[in-house]
Every structure is written in structure tokens, then in C-alpha cells.
Amino acid sequence: MSRSVLVTGGNRGIGLxxxxxxxQAGDKVSLTYRTGEPPRAATDLGCLAVTCDVTDSAxxxxxxxxxxxxxxxxxxxxxxxxxxxxxxxxRMAEKDFTDVMDTNVTGVFRVVKRAAEEMVDARRGRIVxxxxxxxxxxxxxxxxxxASKASLVGFARSVARELGTRGVTCNVVAPGMVDTDMTxxxxxxxxxxxLGKVPLGRGAEPAEVAAAVRYLASEDAAYITGAVLPVDGGxxxxx
Ligand code: NDP
Numbered sequence: 001m002s003r004s005v006l007v008t009g010g011n012r013g014i015g016l017x018x019x020x021x022x023x024q025a026g027d028k029v030s031l032t033y034r035t036g037e038p039p040r041a042a043t044d045l046g047c048l049a050v051t052c053d054v055t056d057s058a059x060x061x062x063x064x065x066x067x068x069x070x071x072x073x074x075x076x077x078x079x080x081x082x083x084x085x086x087x088x089x090x091r092m093a094e095k096d097f098t099d100v101m102d103t104n105v106t107g108v109f110r111v112v113k114r115a116a117e118e119m120v121d122a123r124r125g126r127i128v129x130x131x132x133x134x135x136x137x138x139x140x141x142x143x144x145x146x147a148s149k150a151s152l153v154g155f156a157r158s159v160a161r162e163l164g165t166r167g168v169t170c171n172v173v174a175p176g177m178v179d180t181d182m183t184x185x186x187x188x189x190x191x192x193x194x195l196g197k198v199p200l201g202r203g204a205e206p207a208e209v210a211a212a213v214r215y216l217a218s219e220d221a222a223y224i225t226g227a228v229l230p231v232d233g234g235x236x237x238x239x
Contacts, residue, residue: 002027010033011033021214028071054081055106076217082149083099085145086142115127129173156171
């Protein structure tokens with residue numbers, strides 16, 4: 001059965017890999033991008049590209065309206081959009097903290113709330129939030145990011161409790177080091193330091209994260225909600 005799937009931040013990195021995985025499985029996929037022309041990859045994959053900055057509620061509303069008009073209500077939401085503003089705590093400006101929280105936490109709240117309205121009416125739906133292994137392990141220089149990603153766990157578990165009887169599941173995927181633009185900024189030494197703690201000894205391909213997301217959105221995962229699924233090569237050992 002082809003479902004209406006929406007991936008935030010689906011124009012590159014992990015989000016694009018997630019969009020690709022659902023599109024290749026035959027779902028009707030919409031992905032968000034922020035500026036410029038619709039991403040070429042969206043057209044190639046047959047995805048609907050909608051503009052949306054998740055820090056802006058009006059843009060979130062417009063994006064959902066566009067998706068609903070084209071594909072029907074969102075049945076699978078993947079809240080993937082996220083940013084980093086890495087600084088050591090003593091050098092971290094308040095704005096570094098609040099910007100990260102606004103995108104990574106309040107942005108997730110905005111899209112999950114909007115999607116849940118329709119899912120509750122339909123009495124079914126799948127919500128997957130992209131957190132991070134760092135949310136549970138912590139990382140020097142990432143107090144803002146780790147706080148934002150840890151908070152998604154409490155958020156997801158609360159949503160899971162609220163919406164379970166309406167047939168809606170809400171789960172978290174917690175990737176470790178994934179090879180995307182976000183981790184390109186790390187130098188060789190920083191990379192080696194992380195990978196030295198990863199039993200599998202390598203970073204993940206975005207497609208490996210996408211596979212976990214697809215699983216949690218599949219019929220096989222119908223009885224899984226409020227779970228955190230690490231995709232981290234054993235870095236956090238299940239947390
Ligand atoms: P990228 O930096 O490659 O991509 C981030 C995506 O989020 C882009 O599509 C970006 O859009 C979008 N985005 C950022 N801010 C906003 C916003 N305000 N509104 C809408 N979209 C926004 O990162 P990754 O693909 O690596 O990361 C994807 C998710 O996975 C993030 O939540 C990240 O925290 C998480 N993650 C990543 C890990 C990694 O090692 N890479 C590890 C663990 C978790 P635009 O192109 O417009 O900037």
C-alpha cells in the first residue's frame with residue numbers, strides 16, 4: 001500500500017536517503033527544502049518538494065497543506081531536519097543554544113503536532129524522530145545539540161503514550177557518525193577519536209539510517225512505540 005510520507009530536511013544527507021528509501025518502496029514521498037530551486041534529487045525520485053523552514057509555523061502549515069493536496073494526509077512523518085552550532089560551553093552564546101533548540105526540538109514539535117491532527121482522525125500513523133547517539137552519550141562542544149537530541153526521547157515517549165490508542169506510533173532513531181555534510185566539518189583527528197569508540201570501526205552510510213527508519217514505519221513494527229533504535233555501530237551499546 002502506497003502511503004503519504006513526509007521527510008523534513010529531505011533535500012540532502014540522511015533525509016534524502018530516507019526519502020529515497022520510501023520512494024523506492026513505492027510510497028508517495030514529500031520532502032522539504034528551505035531555499036532556492038527544488039532539489040534535483042526530488043524530481044529524479046518522483047518526490048514532491050515543498051519549501052519549509054521548521055522554525056516558522058506558517059511555513060509548516062503551508063507545507064502540510066501542499067502535501068495533503070497532492071498526496072493526502074501525512075501517514076508517515078520523519079522529523080529529520082536538524083542543525084549543529086558546536087562550541088564549548090564557556091564559549092557558547094545563548095543564541096547558539098536557542099537556535100539549536102528552535103530547529104531540533106520546537107521544529108519537531110511543530111511538525112509532529114500538525115501531522116498528529118490528521119493521524120488521530122485517521123486512527124493510524126507513524127512518526128519517526130531523528131535524534132543522535134550524542135543525545136544520550138553527550139559530547140564536548142555539543143551541549144546544545146546533545147540537549148536537543150536527548151529531549152526528543154522524552155517528547156517521543158510522551159507522544160507515544162498520548163497517541164497509542166489512536167493507532168499512532170512514535171519512535172526515535174539515534175544515529176552515530178553518519179557521512180554527510182554535517183560531519184564533513186570534523187577533521188581527521190576528531191573523526192578518528194569518534195570512530196575509535198565505535199565497535200564496527202566506521203561511520204554509517206545514510207542509507208543504513210534510512211533502513212531503520214523504514215523498519216519503524218513498516219507493518220512489521222506495528223507493536224513498537226516509544227522506542228529508541230540506535231544506528232551507531234555499537235558506539236552507545238544500546239544506551
Ligand atoms: P545535513 O546537515 O546534511 O542536513 C540537514 C538537513 O536539515 C538539511 O536538509 C537542512 O536543510 C535541514 N534543515 C536544517 N535546518 C532546518 C530548518 N530550520 N528547517 C527545515 N530544514 C532544516 O545533516 P544530516 O543529514 O547529517 O542530519 C540529518 C539529521 O540527522 C539531523 O537531525 C542530525 O542532527 C541527525 N544526525 C546526524 C548525524 C550525522 O553524523 N550526520 C548523526 C546523528 C544524528 P538545508 O539544506 O536547507 O540546510
